[in-house]
Amino acid sequence: MPFERGQIGMSIETTAEKIRTMQIRGAGLIARQAALALKEFALVVPASSIEEFNSRMAEAGEMLLHTRPTAVSLGNAVRMVVRHKESDLGVARAAVAKNADEFVESSLQAVGRIGEIGSRRVQSGDCILTHCNSSAALSVIEKAHLEGKGIHVIATESRPRYQGHLTIKRLDDLGIDAQMIVDSAVRTVMNEVDLVVVGADVITASGSLVNKIGTSQIALSAHEARTPFMVAAETYKFSPETLAGAPVVIEERGPEEVYPAYRELRSVRIRNPAFDVTPHHYIDVICTEVGAIPPEMSYLIIKERLGWQLSDSL
Numbered sequence: 001m002p003f004e005r006g007q008i009g010m011s012i013e014t015t016a017e018k019i020r021t022m023q024i025r026g027a028g029l030i031a032r033q034a035a036l037a038l039k040e041f042a043l044v045v046p047a048s049s050i051e052e053f054n055s056r057m058a059e060a061g062e063m064l065l066h067t068r069p070t071a072v073s074l075g076n077a078v079r080m081v082v083r084h085k086e087s088d089l090g091v092a093r094a095a096v097a098k099n100a101d102e103f104v105e106s107s108l109q110a111v112g113r114i115g116e117i118g119s120r121r122v123q124s125g126d127c128i129l130t131h132c133n134s135s136a137a138l139s140v141i142e143k144a145h146l147e148g149k150g151i152h153v154i155a156t157e158s159r160p161r162y163q164g165h166l167t168i169k170r171l172d173d174l175g176i177d178a179q180m181i182v183d184s185a186v187r188t189v190m191n192e193v194d195l196v197v198v199g200a201d202v203i204t205a206s207g208s209l210v211n212k213i214g215t216s217q218i219a220l221s222a223h224e225a226r227t228p229f230m231v232a233a234e235t236y237k238f239s240p241e242t243l244a245g246a247p248v249v250i251e252e253r254g255p256e257e258v259y260p261a262y263r264e265l266r267s268v269r270i271r272n273p274a275f276d277v278t279p280h281h282y283i284d285v286i287c288t289e290v291g292a293i294p295p296e297m298s299y300l301i302i303k304e305r306l307g308w309q310l311s312d313s314l
């Protein structure tokens with residue numbers, strides 16, 4: 001019998017709720033926190049057989065997956081953590097815990113490595129525009145700053161949740177020369193920008209980018225101004241499901257985030273799509289922990305790094 005709400009394990013429910021309400025946010029961080037919640041759950045969940053254990057783990061994974069429907073990082077993390085070939089219950093618990101620790105460690109290393117790889121493309125004195133709050137994009141910016149490149153940064157505020165405030169706080173802590181603009185000022189400043197660097201929630205098999213709402217407008221503006229557009233993304237943000245052409249679900253969040261008095265409206269509906277799609281031909285390079293690739297090579301990441309074949313997605 002499946003677990004009822006309240007029984008699935010505090011770590012899973014609490015983590016799921018924090019991810020849903022964005023107290024924990026950012027595609028990489030939610031994946032790491034989900035992995036740690038699965039580890040905790042695997043070590044304590046009551047199970048009398050390996051089959052029962054596997055089915056409990058699958059249920060817990062499902063609960064985490066449904067919190068942020070767009071984030072493929074969650075799906076990839078859950079798959080990597082719950083996968084094991086053990087038949088002994090105790091050994092299986094330990095295997096899942098080890099998978100989780102390895103995922104977290106490799107995820108953190110990936111963010112650092114992306115900084116090193118991405119910063120090679122930053123020139124001295126560059127003005128970098130970034131959107132929302134991406135630890136991978138900030139890793140590139142931080143590394144370029146630490147290398148003494150004398151960069152400056154323009155950060156968007158990123159309505160409706162103002163993740164740009166987190167970005168400018170980090171830039172300020174690092175002592176990086178930066179400015180914040182409203183999202184609609186991007187085109188006005190684009191001629192001052194040498195490089196756009198953004199993070200990713202999903203990279204599709206064709207190399208298109210799903211990222212915070214507003215990213216595609218920035219890419220269009222960069223394209224018009226001939227400004228290079230870089231994506232910083234760990235390989236677990238590439239979507240195997242898109243190999244078979246599965247569409248990426250774009251999360252629509254509540255109207256209160258955009259217009260708190262929405263209940264007073266009679267004929268107007270507030271829409272709040274959280275992400276948008278930037279076609280691959282607006283992207284110059286995707287910096288991953290295994291190297292910088294043109295977006296058109298995304299299929300190879302899914303095949304060789306994530307181990308998916310076309311036949312897996314039939």
Ligand code: RI2
Nearest residue numbers: 025026027028134135136199200212
């Ligand atoms: P890192 C965020 O989503 C932003 O869209 C950001 O670009 C992306 O996750 C990647 O973030 P949200 O959780 O993993 O704010 O690079 O909706 O930190």
